[in-house]
Amino acid sequence: MRILTYIRQVLDAEESVHITNNAVALENSKLVMDTMDEYGVEEALRLRESGIEAEIVAVAVGPARVQDALRTALAMGADRAIHVETDIRLDAIALSKVLAKLATQEEATLIFSGGQQADWDSHALAAATAERLHWPQVTWTSALELSGTTLTGKHDADDGSESFTLELPAVVTTQQGLNEPRYPTLPNIMKSKKKEMRKESLEQFDVAPKLKFISAEIQVKNRINKILDGKDVPAAAAQLVDLLRNEARVIA
């Protein structure tokens, strides 16, 4: 079988966000593979290590720099990578067209993608891709096993978690708790440099985004910031309760 793992390159969560020209500026910031996508690469590797014969293909869409994130996936153990190069920011619905076409071309039967994108906070890519392929999807997976063409596992739903079974082909979204992504070892980093990185242009995918990104701003809420010293415990407790009752009026 062939597994596609979709990789995104995002700002490291510990970096601060800067806005220039109405958009988030990423220059001079540390960029990493989206943590949510790391769980997908790791899960694909684990399925293979459990004895399933699988080729693992990491896919990314974006400017030349996203190849760094693909290299990380290759160093973790993915077999090859496909980079669809574009400087245009695509919304999840537009992007799903690229991913669905690649899945068809590559004859993949399983796609992994992170549950939420750490930059656009979107959840939509997996279900949108599944819809285009007429596949089912399972989101927010926290445990997964594959036996033959049957996936079983656990995932989070609105009001708790559910156990499920699902026949391939399918799209699966990954999250914290599914596994512990491995760190690439030095020998594997060296090996990954020889692995195939195929470049594709966006044109062949015939993508027409319907969403326009107008502006971005950092809205800092002004906080009252009354921080008390808690050395005198009863006095601090009494003062805090008084502030919450009579100034903020948030408790009875």
Next chain:
Amino acid sequence: MILIVVEYTSGKVSKSTWEMVTAARELAQQKGGDPSITALVLGSGIAPIAAEIARAVDQVLVADLPALAQYDAELWSAAVAQIATEGEASIVLIGGSRSGREYSPRVAIKLDAPLLEDVISLKASGDTITAQHYTYLARVTETIEATAAIAVVTIKPGVFNPASPRTESAEQFDVDLNLPTPRLKVTGKTAERSSRVSLTEAEIVVSGGRGVGSAEGFTQYVEALADQLGAAVGATRAIVDAGWRPYSEQVGQTGKTVQPKTYIAIGISGAVQHLSGMNKSKTIVAINRDAEAPIFKIADYGIVGDVTQLVPAILTELKK
């Protein structure tokens, strides 16, 4: 028409639905064409839900079918897309719940429509819809726009004011649906504990982090304070990973996003991944030993000190 897909829980229309009604009423005023508001109720044994929402909209469409007893992304998206097409909807409003954000992309693709995700504000003018939503783990507010005959929008819970019901009820109609057979088979469920108010709907949330010391400390300080205030309980990723609390209580990037009137952080230092799940709360209160903890930078009120002494003292004060 503007179509609202009704969210409900335990036999009652959810607060998120009343918030969608507000969004729909605002849109109806701004938009030309047919500004009527239609609610779609999907499920099995949902007559009380349909009757309740009838007091908020112009028309209620009801699909009360055994096949819809359980939510499924393929079922829900097929039903919503069919109704939106037949009713020539211009905007489809879907709740920003886990399920809403899961099936809405399928609806958008079926309708060849743009998807505006998890919006916090909405404006419509003719066929153009402009919205704001959060990006970068809720650190950035972005404005997005789409011009289309039909758009699919998910509404972030807890942002719009919930609408009030009217006295008169709109007419209800049963609808016929062509439904696919769901392929995801649910074989078991673990419900979240529901003894307290739900985390995403609560007016007050009390959350705990490593600073509470242990699972017992969480019960002693965080749960006790939550119970005293009638609040929901939240937790940081660190203590969920440590097994002190269930994942369902996790607030942050990989857990739930909450926006209560008051958020009380006990023994939480304030990692970016946690802040992204609660930094839009109206009033933030922090109690932590470390004066340099990032949580104090976004706090309205706080005490630097020992949680194990301060929380019992606060409880005593509240009971006075």
